[in-house]
């Protein structure tokens with residue numbers, strides 16, 4: 502088991518977000534976590550990262566080397582784009598490597614910019630570059646393409662697919678098209694408290710059909 506939630510319960514304030522929630526991920530690859538707003542997707546990522554502790558139950562991880570794109574970008578405003586990315590990398594990272602990755606994320610020539618001068622979509626891609634370049638076994642991405650325009654998004658999806666290899670990636674998204682385009686498996690969650698509704702293997706040969714299927718399942722629930 503690479504990631505396992507065993508009968509995890511968690512209350513946040515008045516809200517019982519999880520009650521006896523179980524989930525086992527056995528293989529590496531990209532998992533899309535899809536479900537309605539407010540159901541608890543970010544909470545799952547926060548539990549994996551140890552930012553929240555369960556009230557009951559257990560979470561087991563095969564590695565604690567985690568990199569993430571959080572709901573907010575969390576860039577350090579006094580450091581440049583290059584410094585923000587390189588400082589988090591857990592290994593020496595040269596300017597050329599960062600520049601090449603940013604180019605693959607449709608963002609050339611911003612290495613020495615400060616985060617405050619970037620658009621929301623650009624800052625999002627810096628946060629994504631930071632997570633991708635960081636040496637990690639688990640990649641947690643909470644709506645990583647928020648604010649990124651359609652043309653760049655396709656390119657960023659390809660780059661993410663190419664660079665996430667060898668890791669276990671959890672991608673929170675509201676977009677069935679994005680999940681079908683990128684993921685190996687979609688995990689549909691929902692309800693209050695949160696429950697696992699369905700897992701769906703995405704067939705790489707027919708991602709368009711998987712997107713339709715996911716749309717249908719989301720509307721049905």
Ligand SMILES: Nc1ncnc2c1ncn2[C@@H]1O[C@H](COP(=O)(O)OP(=O)(O)OP(=O)(O)O)[C@@H](O)[C@H]1O
Pocket residue numbers: 513514515516518536537538539540541542543544545
């Ligand atoms: N610190 C907190 N105190 C009280 N309730 C909280 C707290 N943090 C989150 N919640 C509630 O827990 C629930 C799950 O929140 P979470 O952010 O995990 O949902 P989500 O599925 O990621 O939502 P979205 O898709 O809108 O980002 C929500 O109803 C939220 O209001």
